[in-house]
Amino acid sequence: MASTLPLITSRNLWKLSPLQKPVQSWVETLAQVEDKKVGLVDLHPKIFAVSPRLDILAKNVYWQHQYKKIDYRWVPTRAEMPGRNKKPWQQKGLGKARHGSRLSPQWMHGGVAHGPRGPKSYFFMEGFYQRIAGLTTALTVKFHQNDLHIVDSLDIPTENFQYMEQLINERFWGPSVLFVDDTDMMPFNITAACSKIKGLTLMPTYGLNVYSMLKHNTLVLTTKSLDKLEENLLYYLHHSQFRNSPFIKKVA
Amino acid sequence: MASVEKSLLMLRNLPRVALNNIKEFPEVIKERKERHALPRGKDAKFKLGADHKGAAQRMSRPRLGFGKSTPGYLRVPKEYYYSGHHLLRQYLPISLLQIQRLIDLGRLNPNEPIDLTDICNTKLLMFDPNKRHYGFQLTDEGADVFKSKINIEVQWILSELTIAAIERNGGAVTTKYYDIASVHAMSDPRKFFSSGKPIPKNGTPPLNAIEYYTSAANRGYLANPDQIRMERLKLAQKYGYELPDLEKDPLKDMLSKRKDPRQIWHGLEPGWLVNLKDEVILKPADKEWIEYYKS
Amino acid sequence: MHRYLIKLNKLNATMVNPSVLVAYSSNFSKLSERKPLPSRPINLEGHEFTSVTESKEEFKYVKKLLPSLVVPDPPEHDFYPTPSGWVPPNNEKCSKFPYFVLRTRFHNFPIYALEREGGSRKLVKIKRIEGDIWKFDEDLRNYVEKCIEKNEDKKLTIYSQVNEVQRQVMVKGHYQDYISKFLIECGF
Numbered sequence: 235m236a237s238t239l240p241l242i243t244s245r246n247l248w249k250l251s252p253l254q255k256p257v258q259s260w261v262e263t264l265a266q267v268e269d270k271k272v273g274l275v276d277l278h279p280k281i282f283a284v285s286p287r288l289d290i291l292a293k294n295v296y297w298q299h300q301y302k303k304i305d306y307r308w309v310p311t312r313a314e315m316p317g318r319n320k321k322p323w324q325q326k327g328l329g330k331a332r333h334g335s336r337l338s339p340q341w342m343h344g345g346v347a348h349g350p351r352g353p354k355s356y357f358f359m360e361g362f363y364q365r366i367a368g369l370t371t372a373l374t375v376k377f378h379q380n381d382l383h384i385v386d387s388l389d390i391p392t393e394n395f396q397y398m399e400q401l402i403n404e405r406f407w408g409p410s411v412l413f414v415d416d417t418d419m420m421p422f423n424i425t426a427a428c429s430k431i432k433g434l435t436l437m438p439t440y441g442l443n444v445y446s447m448l449k450h451n452t453l454v455l456t457t458k459s460l461d462k463l464e465e466n467l468l469y470y471l472h473h474s475q476f477r478n479s480p481f482i483k484k485v486a
Numbered sequence: 487m488a489s490v491e492k493s494l495l496m497l498r499n500l501p502r503v504a505l506n507n508i509k510e511f512p513e514v515i516k517e518r519k520e521r522h523a524l525p526r527g528k529d530a531k532f533k534l535g536a537d538h539k540g541a542a543q544r545m546s547r548p549r550l551g552f553g554k555s556t557p558g559y560l561r562v563p564k565e566y567y568y569s570g571h572h573l574l575r576q577y578l579p580i581s582l583l584q585i586q587r588l589i590d591l592g593r594l595n596p597n598e599p600i601d602l603t604d605i606c607n608t609k610l611l612m613f614d615p616n617k618r619h620y621g622f623q624l625t626d627e628g629a630d631v632f633k634s635k636i637n638i639e640v641q642w643i644l645s646e647l648t649i650a651a652i653e654r655n656g657g658a659v660t661t662k663y664y665d666i667a668s669v670h671a672m673s674d675p676r677k678f679f680s681s682g683k684p685i686p687k688n689g690t691p692p693l694n695a696i697e698y699y700t701s702a703a704n705r706g707y708l709a710n711p712d713q714i715r716m717e718r719l720k721l722a723q724k725y726g727y728e729l730p731d732l733e734k735d736p737l738k739d740m741l742s743k744r745k746d747p748r749q750i751w752h753g754l755e756p757g758w759l760v761n762l763k764d765e766v767i768l769k770p771a772d773k774e775w776i777e778y779y780k781s
Numbered sequence: 782m783h784r785y786l787i788k789l790n791k792l793n794a795t796m797v798n799p800s801v802l803v804a805y806s807s808n809f810s811k812l813s814e815r816k817p818l819p820s821r822p823i824n825l826e827g828h829e830f831t832s833v834t835e836s837k838e839e840f841k842y843v844k845k846l847l848p849s850l851v852v853p854d855p856p857e858h859d860f861y862p863t864p865s866g867w868v869p870p871n872n873e874k875c876s877k878f879p880y881f882v883l884r885t886r887f888h889n890f891p892i893y894a895l896e897r898e899g900g901s902r903k904l905v906k907i908k909r910i911e912g913d914i915w916k917f918d919e920d921l922r923n924y925v926e927k928c929i930e931k932n933e934d935k936k937l938t939i940y941s942q943v944n945e946v947q948r949q950v951m952v953k954g955h956y957q958d959y960i961s962k963f964l965i966e967c968g969f
Binding site: 251252253254285287469471472473474475 | 848849850851852870872875881883884886887911946948
């Protein structure tokens with residue numbers, strides 16, 4: 235499965251402004267342990283050379299954590315406590331404090347006045363363009379910190395996990411690596427090998443998210459997933475569908 | 487040095503960006519904390535801003551309008567000038583300058599008739615039939631710079647300057663009424679075709695609009711074509727331009743395309759059912775159906 | 782999806798049957814094709830439907846109605862500026878400056894006139910500025926001040942605020958006409 239010939243050296247970058255130059259990346263293979271470059275490709279600057287807004291990354295990570303969160307805590311009020319709500323002793327004459335119920339909040343084992351009330355969902359959707367900005371920022375950050383590697387395919391010669399271990403150590407890829415390909419069904423060898431090592435994740439392109447990209451030290455994209463990713467992100471950066479505000483001013 | 491390039495160069499030398507070293511802007515964090523925080527200070531007693539004791543704290547104040555001798559619904563008078571305001575038709579304004587800009591940028595095709603669907607498809611304006619938007623009205627902003635020859639169909643025109651500006655360049659204008667079912671279909675054709683309904687038959691205009699759409703001065707679709715020719719001459723004389731001869735125009739066929747009063751789209755008749763997936767149109771073959779849709 | 786893959790991966794390699802993989806793959810690929818179940822069973826027997834004729838020729842009219850979802854590239858014109866006042870970016874002019882301003886996806890300038898505090902505070906925001914934003918700010922202010930002197934015979938200082946992180950400049954006063962002239966002259 236080793237591809238010895240040099241791969242694509244040119245890629246068509248869609249909607250490239252002549253004022254912005256593309257960034258370049260090596261294309262590598264997983265077919266052998268040694269780090270051999272197989273090609274050099276252009277990457278779109280609107281995705282891989284974006285202003286590194288770390289606060290947008292933080293926003294996206296917060297969103298990813300919060301939108302799935304449901305708080306199941308529920309505590310009864312004095313009305314929902316089990317038992318009868320009887321007046322404990324007569325109002326006057328005993329010298330004791332006046333009380334109407336043993337279940338009021340000031341009593342021990344009484345109901346809670348302003349406690350958590352039932353399943354509470356923290357669901358919200360971060361703005362559409364904030365989420366796109368999050369993805370592009372994460373990709374630029376990974377690229378510029380030498381944590382992004384582009385690979386021709388995820389085919390490896392054996393299913394032994396030692397092969398993957400050696401490969402990762404040889405290339406100084408971090409202990410956690412995120413492999414991204416365009417399919418749902420990954421090749422057998424890599425799934426078998428990665429299942430044995432903690433920290434290696436296989437993911438389809440549509441599963442790519444800011445949290446996973448930051449959690450894993452290294453991001454490995456196949457050329458196929460790179461094409462799909464660029465196509466989708468550039469489409470959303472250039473489509474005419476969602477408009478936030480109507481055109482009102484006559485400016486050139 | 488470009489600010490983005492500078493910051494990306496800095497990134498190369500800084501530690502790896504991970505989940506433990508990114509943070510949002512302090513203002514954002516503060517705002518979020520304040521939004522989710524429990525009330526403090528005078529609000530901490532959960533009185534929701536009410537005074538101490540009394541009906542306010544005990545949530546037993548009367549509802550809005552009540553509490554005085556005469557309740558609100560009897561005190562506030564009814565003004566009949568606004569009756570039916572919730573049923574009034576609205577027309578989103580689009581100026582000649584905007585149309586010219588869309589044509590310049592290739593978002594509107596001047597070689598085809600322009601109608602409601604084309605303007606909605608540019609997504610320039612937030613057109614919503616659910617808000618009683620019955621179509622577009624042309625305004626005269628940009629009448630002096632307008633230079634395209636177009637066959638445009640809008641729903642309302644207030645000033646004759648817009649009509650003059652279009653006709654001076656050899657174009658054609660009509661105002662056409664679409665009822666709300668047709669407008670729903672026209673504003674989002676893809677959604678309409680996916681719903682599986684046959685193309686609707688356009689309704690006749692309501693009583694308060696018949697005068698408008700039958701007058702040639704407004705280029706109404708129900709007006710007499712001879713009267714429209716007269717009006718074109720009148721405008722040319724009034725605004726001082728020579729009326730271009732449309733007979734000799736190479737785009738004569740396109741400029742003279744007009745829709746039937748019951749028709750919504752060019753080339754498609756009411757009653758037809760569009761199958762987007764198989765790219766086929768189903769037409770009713772039954773006599774009754776054909777008669778109904780052609781009436 | 783990711784969770785199912787992990788479960789599959791954690792199985793011992795020898796225990797995984799190719800048939801299981803095939804079953805998994807067929808499930809995953811059909812997920813996108815799965816239709817929602819109908820609320821109640823639709824019985825088409827006994828219904829009389831009107832007769833129908835099919836036609837494929839008129840479908841071309843339908844295709845014209847369906848919008849293109851991507852913003853088209855502007856066509857080539859003989860003269861610039863176009864009748865509406867649009868000017869395309871001029872790459873030769875742009876390269877002389879240490880900054881540049883990217884166009885919006887609708888090929889217009891990223892200039893936005895704002896009114897805050899009930900309309901009493903008038904601002905103009907210029908976005909998407911790349912390069913030396915401080916130089917851009919200086920040049921912009923000088924240009925607008927000159928424009929005001931020429932056209933309105935007033936000597937005013939223009940106040941502006943640079944937001945380097947978000948690559949924006951906010952100018953006080955509704956001078957969007959002069960600012961757009963500046964951008965056209967620079968060829969952005």
